[in-house]
Amino acid sequence: MQEQASGNSTGLTAGQIEIFDKDSPALPSGSYVLSVQQSVSHDGTCAISPSDGDQCAPYETSLDFAVEGPKLSMGTDQVMEVFPPSRSPGAWQETLPYISLASPSIPWESTIAIPQSSTNGDTAPWLALVVLTQEELGNLAQPVHTITVGDLISPSSQNVLAPVISPSPTTQERAEKISSLDIPAAVFTANMPSAADMKLLAHVRRTSKDDGTQTSETGTDTYSIIMANRLPQPAKNNFAFLISLEGLGDYLPGGSKSIPEDKTSVRVAVLYSWQLGTVTEESDFCSDFQRLAEGDNTSMLKLPQKIEGQVGTVLELGYVPLTWHMRSGETMTGWYRGPFTPVATKEDLIQPPKDSAILPAVLHSDQLLRYDQSTGTFDVSYAAAFEVGRLLALSTPSYLTQISGWRADAITEALKSTGNLYHDARALLSEGQAASSQEPPVSIQNWLARQAQLTGLPFSYLVPSADLLMTESLRFFILDQNWIYYFLMGALSVGILEDSSLAHHQGSAHSAVTKAMKSANNGEGWVEPITGYLLRSSLVTDFPKMTVSARAVDGNALVCLQKQNLSSAVTFGLFYGVPETVSFTQPEQHQQFGVYVQGSGYVIPARYISGAKTGSKIPSDGSGDASVQVAMRAHSNGVLDVSATAQSLAAIVSANDDYLQASGALSSGQFAVQMIKPAGQFSFSWSPTSQDNNTGEAA
Incomplete structure (x- = not known):
């Protein structure tokens, strides 16, 4: 160190x-005097100041100043x-x-x-x-x-x-x-x-x-x-x-x-x-996750109620019943599901029909309502996604300015092309109502890509019912790409007043949205399912920078698309692909320090301080690790004799690590390496096709 x-x-x-x-600061706190002296001579003769014996009397000045710290x-x-x-x-x-x-x-x-x-x-x-x-x-x-x-x-x-x-x-x-x-x-x-x-x-x-x-x-x-x-x-x-x-x-x-x-x-x-909180044997990072793994605290994101019949089937798909206020002023119950679903969804809703290059134009969110004849109710999910996309766009003035400029440029381009109508009439007749080829500028595409990561989306659209994510619970989900698509299309629909105007922009809008989704999804669009988790727990409050990783069935690590704390107690993350295990780890860059109980005292395992083995435990001559007894102050109630403990550790480290042999004493950084305790980790096995899909185990 x-x-x-x-x-x-x-x-x-x-x-x-x-x-x-x-x-160390360049100048520690304290009072200082800056002194300057200069003597001027030429050929042994004082040029300006009178001589003082054999030397020219110098010009000198000083400045008093202080450096203050907190x-x-x-x-x-x-x-x-x-x-x-x-x-x-x-x-x-x-x-x-x-x-x-x-x-x-x-x-x-x-x-x-x-x-x-x-x-x-x-x-x-x-x-x-x-x-x-x-x-x-x-x-x-x-x-x-x-x-x-x-x-x-x-x-x-x-x-x-x-x-x-x-x-x-x-x-x-x-x-x-x-x-x-x-x-x-x-x-x-x-x-x-x-x-x-x-x-x-x-x-x-x-x-x-x-x-x-x-x-x-x-x-x-x-x-x-x-x-x-x-x-x-x-x-x-x-x-x-x-x-x-x-x-x-x-x-x-x-x-x-x-x-x-x-x-x-x-x-x-x-x-x-x-x-500090109460000192208890029953609570730490791993044991708290162990409690989450027990019972129904970890499952796919859906209501916990078990109901028979058609309603129960809908609930199993992750829907919740919500009051829907219709444009006519009437109210009725509608089924809503956000972008996080407990089951995989088909992306055919955002793929153009076989006989068209683009999807049908959508001007109003009502066009995305889906009626279920078996229950006599509407699925309002994609309509709500479209509408919240519009609202989010309308609340962003800079985005509105950019999209207005883009549309104005597109109109100018269209007007310029009218001079060629005579020559292009045959092409226009064959193409029908052609879509604009002018894509949105990079600034709009970047904004859409950020929204595709669900940045700034109201939490109630992600989790529409508190029963979906109760206190001290972990829920897994699959991302519904259809929902994300119509959410972004809603954001691109602002300012369009006529069906013909929307049809003109539909092709470029579809291209811009799919590019934004690819950018947010590891650059691959929806080639692989996007999966994720929602955690609501005091663990988020206590460990806001915990790391989360996932591995597929083949053991390869999945790309973590994002991790975001939605509040002081709620966090969520997205992975590219379907995981076999999801692991939560205390942040490694914020390692804790401590000792280990042995008998009636405490011990600390000695660790290497240089080379590739830095931080690894030094093995003992026999079995296990080389450890030292922690020196405690007499009648101190847990107060360590830090310097004495460091000397004992230095004796073992210097005998096994050449780096310390020269000084023979641990520095503060080297002592910190000895006192670090490994980060806790807890892993969940996850299978989205199973009803009771999660078990936990400590790493």
Whole structure:
């Protein structure tokens, strides 16, 4: 591991990460003096200034300036992720909480005063993530308080140890509001990381923006990670606090000073905090998916009710009964099914008849109503798709401008061609009502392609009934290409007032829509079925960047056309082809840190830190993996002795990895590799032809 070089792109692919020790700013926070001197002489004679002995007196000037970092507060936009998620119950007793910050250099923008002997001359970050229980904080419901900077550095109580901020805040700065926490002195000493620990608890991570889907971004994200040094405590209310230790470094465990006896608490600035969920053995990524796999929580997207007869047959096809308001003012029940269906549909509805090059023109959505004589009801699905396409187009001014311009150009082209009517009369008679050959411009086609990915479509058109996707459920489906086709044709129909005008544009519209569908469907149109999933669960809230993959019967990976979080609790994705298995994985670029229980203590398996084996466990001389006993502080309730544990790990790593033999000590990035716990994964087997089609198994 090394210090990260800003702006250095490494071409990472989906799921890959790079870890660096730190990202030091060019100038850390502090006061600086810039001095400039210049002496001018010619042939040994001072040209301008008088001589000062053997030397010409120099011209000199200086400039005082200061570099300030976010010492006492930080914008919430800096926080990219926290783990464990806020208030989410889980098996966190073996997990070290962490926070990721958008700025890769923020932990090193300032340093704390620490003894040289404990850090070998190195500096430690000014930020620490600490885990404390509500009981340790006096059972306060809200332990964090809003105060001024003046109250932080000059508390009204003489029993509070306050940080010494340098340079001293100005009068204006002293009036600024910040968040603070008063930590009992004994709790501070027992739980704060030592100076040596703090060097190991912050590192930099670079990940690819590629999420494995066809529509993913390119490039990389670089951010800083700060780990806590304590495991959450079972049967306790645990809080995580990102605090500033500037001005308090000497009072850390192993520091040069002890907290005075008359000081009963230590006041710190809190930059961010969250309450951890209940520590329970029964909830984690895989076990939560296991519960989804049980019962009827995973099935094809259809109503769960079992009804006999013709109505039951319609429900099995994924339809829901909805009230339909007719143009005449009457209301009746109509059957509706969105683009997600539990059964495969034929695409013959969007294929031109054998005796025509194009489909019949559609001017009104009523033309797409389908009457079922057996039930005496209408299927309004494609009519609704056409209409919502029109509405979406009408709500996009830029698209309306573009399509109006395209139609105007088409009319101009048609008028120009009237001069050749005499010579082309025979051709016109033979062709009949020819369609326009002018295709929409690229901007319109790109807009259609985005809509074909269902971007911005109201959720009620995708899932028309809450019973289709209940809380804590997973549903699979096949994409109805007919629905998508008429949805896009509706978007292209805006502004057409006559049947003859629509017929003139029908050919180019059909071509544009099919191209948009091919672009959205891996460039292959509907050669292979498009399948997908809908997940409504707290798992989406807790793991919004989870990755999803699918494999076909032959074992080959399917192309993930897209993955989109529709809300904080609902996500969906599309695959090109029919999967045999669908796997949900905790995001690999957001690996968690932690330990493993062994007997009455904890262990950590040692891992390689260089070469192709980086991150792989080092085998032991006997059977299994080479592991070390985690060093814990005496009577610490889950507080790790981080530096002692790192030394034990370094002994094994240096004996097996040549990269570490020179230094003999783990850096912060190398320590992070040791503490990473593999991402959880859960796989579902899926067969769209089966009624009870899903079982789950943990990977």
